[in-house]
Amino acid sequence: MSRSILGTVRLALGLVTALALTLVGGQPAAASGATTTTTTWRLTDIGQRICIPAGQSWWTYFWITIDGQWSTPIEVGARNLPAGTTTSLPQAPVPPGSSNGHTALTLIAMTLPPLPHGVYQPELTASDGVQTQSVPVTIKVQDSWGCA
DSSP, X not given: OHHHHHHHHHHHHHHHHHHHHHHHTOOOTTTTTXXXXXXXXXXXXXXXXXXXXXXXOEEEEEEEEEEEEEXXXXXXXXXXXXXXXXXXXXXXXXXXXXXXXXXXXXXXXXEEOOOOSEEEOOEEEEEOSSOEXXXXXXXXXXXXXXXX
């Protein structure tokens, strides 16, 4: 009879220990009010470019593609644009989710002012509030329209 009582006591102690470890472990960061983000995403460089005639205003757009998954909205934008360029975002921010890096999630539309000949390399940007990533795009201004 003492063996069955001993077994019951061991079982009870095991359950109490498991419960105590669970409580001591604390709450997950999200439940405790801390801000967390899943930063397993990457703004993908898909080699975007446009070749346009010099001296003419031009409207264009560049795709935003992201590989991975994210748990917070991703704000997108552009920097290092030629002076006088205006941008617009039809959908911002990119909502939490996931993607394979091959599907466009949104775009950045640009109206370029008349530009002199040259190669301009602005950057598309994406930020989840913790990290900011960027990829280059190319704007080649030449005599005629079209990239060879």
